[in-house]
Amino acid sequence: MKKIVVASIVGSIILFAWNAVSWMVMPTHLHSFRYTPAQDSILNVLKNSGLTTGAYMLPTIDNANVSSFDTAYHEKGKAMMDARIGKPMATIFYVDAIPSMHPSQFLKGFLYTLIAVFCVCFLLSLAYQSDASFFMRWWMVMLIGIIIMMTGPMMNHNWMHEPWHYTKGLVYDALIGWALTGLWLAKYLKKS
Numbered sequence: 001m002k003k004i005v006v007a008s009i010v011g012s013i014i015l016f017a018w019n020a021v022s023w024m025v026m027p028t029h030l031h032s033f034r035y036t037p038a039q040d041s042i043l044n045v046l047k048n049s050g051l052t053t054g055a056y057m058l059p060t061i062d063n064a065n066v067s068s069f070d071t072a073y074h075e076k077g078k079a080m081m082d083a084r085i086g087k088p089m090a091t092i093f094y095v096d097a098i099p100s101m102h103p104s105q106f107l108k109g110f111l112y113t114l115i116a117v118f119c120v121c122f123l124l125s126l127a128y129q130s131d132a133s134f135f136m137r138w139w140m141v142m143l144i145g146i147i148i149m150m151t152g153p154m155m156n157h158n159w160m161h162e163p164w165h166y167t168k169g170l171v172y173d174a175l176i177g178w179a180l181t182g183l184w185l186a187k188y189l190k191k192s
Helices: 002-024 039-048 071-084 103-128 134-151 153-159 164-188
Strands: 054-058 090-094
Touching: 002 103, 002 164, 103 134, 103 164, 134 153, 134 164, 153 164
Parallel strands: none
Antiparallel strands: 054 090
8 A cells, every 4th residue: 555655646746747837837738728809898798797606608598497307498408509500609617706826726736636646556556466567557547548538628629619729738738647647657556
């Protein structure tokens, strides 16, 4: 268990550092979010519309008092979407007051990374106990990175129409971050 804990902590540092470098130093995410000169007027419209912090999809129909099995709601939603084909849409993550950057965000970010890497290490422990080669241990980590990429950014690109200029940075982060972390884990988590 000590080996898994050490591997998890060092692996988390590698993955967390990669993501920090990817977002703050490298141009990976330079164009993830595009600029619009209309940002102030758009934000004023959103603020004055009565939105509260949340995620919004435009267009949609009112779902405030609907259960998931409301047939009329689903039919109305399908008709609205069919009528909107070829017209604009937007997904908005609205925050009514930007909070200042707090150290707890970094701690939570590292904790989430640590939990993910610990889970990978736990799964990988099964591989290193069976004398799997360095490449096979690394490839197992990469497969987990690919699963994360496919069920996260690529699904959102497909279903929510998140644009490729946004998605590609997340794809790079998953592939490169887990490839680097996998090099450490595959080297360290081997049968003694």
